[in-house]
Amino acid sequence: MRARTRRYDDRMPEDAVGKTGRPTETRNKPVRPRDRLGRPQAWGAENALELEDFDAMPIEQVHRLGREHLNAGRYFPAHEAWETAWKKARNTDDAEFFKGLSQLGAGYVHLLRGNAHGTIRLLRRASGRLAGYPDGHREVETSRVARQADVLAKAVEEGEVRPGEDAVFEPPRV
Helix, strand or coil, rough: CCCCCCCCCCCCHHHHHHCCCCCCCCCCCCCCCECCCEEEECCCCCCCCCCCCHHHHHHHHHHHHHHHHCCCCCHHHHHHHHHHHHCCCCCCCCCCHHHHHHHHHHHHHHHHHCHHHHHHHHHHHHHHHHHHHCCCCCCEEEEEEEEHHHHHHHHHHCCCCCCCCCCCCCCCCC
């Protein structure tokens, strides 16, 4: 039997490799260094992105931080905040709402990373989920945000907006 090749370098603790399920205090993976757009960097590289410990916060605070990050153009932290809120809201009426917001943040991340396909798919998924909630749900104008996501997805699809770090688009407000 051949020895299994490690995909990570020696700086990643052995007990963090291959874990599945929900993180616990004894099983959390180490924080991977990331660039400002959230792309993982090599272990040991300088981290350009500090994220709050969303898991330790109540869902209302996580949502507030997601809104603040998105409105400030920090799309990866917004995505991460709402992804945490989505997981905290499992089996509730808000699960799809937070999933939609998480996808909204991810759509803008893909836009700045230059990924047109990811931008279009995630913005459309976000729009579809958010449109199912009434305006004012958790203080979000869902119909406007959904419409804005659709408009941007179409503009990327038709080549009117070119994805990349220098993409020209109307920044979202949530």
